[in-house]
Amino acid sequence: MTKGVQDMPLEVQHIRSALLREFQDRISMEDFEKKDPRERETALLSRAVSAKAARMLTDCTSEEAAAGVIDGRDDFGIDCVAFSASGSELWLVQAKWKDKGTAGFDTEAALKLVHGLKKLDNRDLDHFNERLQLLADRVHGVLRLPTCKVNLVIALIGDGRLSPETHNILEEAARDFGGLGRTVEYRVLDQRDFHRAIREDLEPQPITLKAAMDREWYTREIPYKAVIGEVSADQLAHWYGGKGDEHGNDKGHGERLYDRNVRQSLGLTGVNQTMVESMLEDPEGFMYRHNGITVQCDRIEQEYYSKRAVGQPTTLTLHNASVVNGAQTVTSAFRAYERDPEAVAEAYVLVRIISLEGAPVGFGRSITKATNTQNHMERRDFIAIDTVQSEIQKDFRLSLDKEYVFRRGELDPAPESGCSVTEAATALACMHTDSSLAVRVKGSTNVLWGEGPGGAYTRLFGQQPTAQQIWRAVQVFRLVRDQLTEVRAKLTGRPAAVVDSGSLLVAHLVFQRIGRDKFDEPDDEWELVLGEVPGQVNSVLACVIATVDILFTNKSFVTSTFANEERCARLVDAVLDTLERGTGPDSPTNLQEFMDGAKKSRQRRPQTVRLLVDHDVIADGTPLLYAPSAAEEQAIGTWLDADPRRRRASWVNDRKAPLIWEADGQRYSPTGLVSRMWDVAEWKDQWSTVQGPKQWRVSGEGTLVEIAERLWRQIADAGDSGEVVSP
Known part of the structure; x- marks a missing residue:
C-alpha cells in the first residue's frame, strides 16, 4: 500500500x-x-x-x-x-x-x-x-x-x-x-x-419491512401463510424513501424493494401521476380505486397490540421482503408523501403478503409472473359507455360519411377517413378558450378523460359538439402539427425547444386567432380558413419564441415554462395582444429570422472519418492500434493475442475504407473492421452496435473520435473569428 x-x-x-x-x-x-x-x-x-x-x-x-x-x-x-x-x-x-x-x-x-x-x-x-x-x-x-x-x-x-x-x-x-x-x-x-x-x-442485505395493520385483516395458513389487509400509504412511502418511522421501518430501500419484480417503478408516468393526485385529493377513497400491492417474503413474524385475534391491530415483520406487484403504487405513495405527508397518512392500500416459508422452488416466481400479467382499466375505457360518444359516431357517419372510433383497442381510421376520440379531444382542448387544457394535455392525454366539475372530458363533451365542429378542429390541429414539424427541422437551440415544448400552446393560439365562428362557415369559405393556417402558425410561433424571452428572460427553463399554466396564460395574452396590434417592422413575427439564426449557429460536426479525410489530418500509412473495452478484451483478448497483427491497422485517406488491417491486408471502415474482428473471433454475445472510430487510436493523439473532435473545435473557433483553417 x-x-x-x-x-x-x-x-x-x-x-x-x-x-x-x-x-x-x-x-x-x-x-x-x-x-x-x-x-x-x-x-x-x-x-x-x-x-x-x-x-x-x-x-x-x-x-x-x-x-x-x-x-x-x-x-x-x-x-x-x-x-x-x-x-x-x-x-x-x-x-x-x-x-x-x-x-x-x-x-x-x-x-x-x-x-x-x-x-x-x-x-x-x-x-x-x-x-x-x-x-x-x-x-x-x-x-x-x-x-x-x-x-x-x-x-x-x-x-x-x-x-x-x-x-x-x-x-x-x-x-x-x-x-x-x-x-x-x-x-x-x-x-x-x-x-x-x-x-x-x-453482501446485499436482505430487506426487512414492518407493516402495521390497524383495520380489518385476515390470514390463511394452508398451504402457505398469507396475510391480507389494509396498510396506510405513508408506510409504503417509508418503505421506499423514508428516514425511518414509528412502525420500525429503517431508512427507505428505494428500487431495491422491487428486486424480485419483473419490472421496477416506471418513474412519474401519466398513470402514476394520476395515482399521486388521487392519493392527495381523496385519500380516504384511494383504496376503492386501486388494486393494491403484493409483497413476498421469506418469513412473517406477527405481533399484536392487545388482543391476539384475527382482525385486531397487529404489526407484521417481513423478512427478506420484496414488492412483486404494485411498484408503481409504492413509488407514487412516496411522491405523494413528499408533497403532503398528512394526506398520505389518511390513504390506505390493500396489501397481500405471501410467505414463501415451506413453499416449493419456483412458487414465488410464478406469483410474480401472474400478478404482473393481468389486464388493467384506464380512464379512457369508461367513456365507451357514454352515450355522447356513440351519438358523435353516428353523426360522423350520417353528416360526413367518416369514421369516429372511441373504444380502446379499435384501429384508428386512415387520416382522410376520420379520427379517433383521442385526436378529437386533443384538438378540442386546443380549441378551448382556456389555455390550461392545452398545457395539461401536453403533459398526458390521460387528463382528457377527467369527468365532473373542472374535468376536461366534461368541458369538451358535456355539450355534445357536432361532427362538423370536431372534424374541422381536427383538420386545423393536423395542419398546425404538420407545419410545426416542417419548421422545427430548420430551427436549433432555444427556438427549437419552444417548438418541442410549446406545440399544443401554439395550436391553441392558432385556434384563438381563427375564432369559433369560423367553424360554422360554408365549405368554400372553410377551405380559405384552412389555407391560412400555415401562415398563422409561422406568425404565432415567431411571436411565441420572442415573447417567452421578453416575459421570462432568456435564462428561463423553456420546458417548465410551457408546463406552467399561469405562465402560459400570460404568454397567450401577450402573444394575442401583439398579433392583434399588427405586424410592423418591430413586431416579433418574422420566423425567418430564427431560421437564419439557426443556419448561422454552430453546425453539427460531420461524421468522424469524413472530417479526418477531408482535412488530411492523418498521414497515409500512420499506424493505428485497436483499443477494446474491458468486455471486448475479456471476450476476444485471447484471440487477439494469438496474432499481434490483429490489433494493428494503418491509415489511408479514403472516406469509405480508411483502415488496412495488418492481419489480412484488406481495407475496412473503422466500424466494419471491428465488426469483422468480432465475427472472425466468433464472439457469440457481441453487441448489436459498433462504434469503430472510438476503438481505433493513433499513438500520442488519441482515438479517431478525439482527433476529429479537436479538429472540429479548431474549425468552429476559427469560423467564429473569421480565420481560415488549413488542413
Whole structure:
C-alpha cells in the first residue's frame, strides 16, 4: 500500500478500492494519459464516484453507469448522466473526491450544475463535449416530457453538508424548472452512503419491512401463510424513501424493494401521476380505486397490540421482503408523501403478503409472473359507455360519411377517413378558450378523460359538439402539427425547444386567432380558413419564441415554462395582444429570422472519418492500434493475442475504407473492421452496435473520435473569428 493510500481514512480506503475494482477498466481516461499518475487517479476516482452514484440511484449496470460519465472539458458542471428505465426521469450528477474524505460542494459548483441543466433544457448542445452529444437524444426525450423529473445529485466523499446559500441556489432551480408534474429535486450522497453501498455490493442485505395493520385483516395458513389487509400509504412511502418511522421501518430501500419484480417503478408516468393526485385529493377513497400491492417474503413474524385475534391491530415483520406487484403504487405513495405527508397518512392500500416459508422452488416466481400479467382499466375505457360518444359516431357517419372510433383497442381510421376520440379531444382542448387544457394535455392525454366539475372530458363533451365542429378542429390541429414539424427541422437551440415544448400552446393560439365562428362557415369559405393556417402558425410561433424571452428572460427553463399554466396564460395574452396590434417592422413575427439564426449557429460536426479525410489530418500509412473495452478484451483478448497483427491497422485517406488491417491486408471502415474482428473471433454475445472510430487510436493523439473532435473545435473557433483553417 502506498503512503498516500495509508494516509486515507479507513472508510475512504474501502471506497477507493471498490471504485477502482468496479470502474477502472470501464471509464475512459484517455484525456489524462499524459498527466501525472496521482492527478489521473484523482480524476478517475471522481468520475467513478459519479458513476457509482448513478448505479445507486437508478440500479443500472456498471457499464451503463460508466457510459453516462461525461466529465471533462465542456461538461458544464455535469459529471454523469443517468436515466430511469421508463425514460421519464433524469439524473445529473456532479461528484467530488478528496483523499481525506473532506470533499465539499460550494455555491460556485451549484451554479455551474444549474447552468448545465439550463443549457440542456434550451437544447443548447453546441458547446457540450462529445460524450454528452452521444446521450443528447435520450436527454431531450426526458426533458420534453411535461411530467418528467430531473434529479440534481451531489455525490461527495465528505460529510455532505451544504451551506444555506448553496441550498437556496438548488431550491430556486427546482422552483424555476417545475410545473404541472415537472419537478427538479436535489439530493446529496455523502461518504456514508457510498460506504454502505459498497458493503451491500459485497453482501446485499436482505430487506426487512414492518407493516402495521390497524383495520380489518385476515390470514390463511394452508398451504402457505398469507396475510391480507389494509396498510396506510405513508408506510409504503417509508418503505421506499423514508428516514425511518414509528412502525420500525429503517431508512427507505428505494428500487431495491422491487428486486424480485419483473419490472421496477416506471418513474412519474401519466398513470402514476394520476395515482399521486388521487392519493392527495381523496385519500380516504384511494383504496376503492386501486388494486393494491403484493409483497413476498421469506418469513412473517406477527405481533399484536392487545388482543391476539384475527382482525385486531397487529404489526407484521417481513423478512427478506420484496414488492412483486404494485411498484408503481409504492413509488407514487412516496411522491405523494413528499408533497403532503398528512394526506398520505389518511390513504390506505390493500396489501397481500405471501410467505414463501415451506413453499416449493419456483412458487414465488410464478406469483410474480401472474400478478404482473393481468389486464388493467384506464380512464379512457369508461367513456365507451357514454352515450355522447356513440351519438358523435353516428353523426360522423350520417353528416360526413367518416369514421369516429372511441373504444380502446379499435384501429384508428386512415387520416382522410376520420379520427379517433383521442385526436378529437386533443384538438378540442386546443380549441378551448382556456389555455390550461392545452398545457395539461401536453403533459398526458390521460387528463382528457377527467369527468365532473373542472374535468376536461366534461368541458369538451358535456355539450355534445357536432361532427362538423370536431372534424374541422381536427383538420386545423393536423395542419398546425404538420407545419410545426416542417419548421422545427430548420430551427436549433432555444427556438427549437419552444417548438418541442410549446406545440399544443401554439395550436391553441392558432385556434384563438381563427375564432369559433369560423367553424360554422360554408365549405368554400372553410377551405380559405384552412389555407391560412400555415401562415398563422409561422406568425404565432415567431411571436411565441420572442415573447417567452421578453416575459421570462432568456435564462428561463423553456420546458417548465410551457408546463406552467399561469405562465402560459400570460404568454397567450401577450402573444394575442401583439398579433392583434399588427405586424410592423418591430413586431416579433418574422420566423425567418430564427431560421437564419439557426443556419448561422454552430453546425453539427460531420461524421468522424469524413472530417479526418477531408482535412488530411492523418498521414497515409500512420499506424493505428485497436483499443477494446474491458468486455471486448475479456471476450476476444485471447484471440487477439494469438496474432499481434490483429490489433494493428494503418491509415489511408479514403472516406469509405480508411483502415488496412495488418492481419489480412484488406481495407475496412473503422466500424466494419471491428465488426469483422468480432465475427472472425466468433464472439457469440457481441453487441448489436459498433462504434469503430472510438476503438481505433493513433499513438500520442488519441482515438479517431478525439482527433476529429479537436479538429472540429479548431474549425468552429476559427469560423467564429473569421480565420481560415488549413488542413
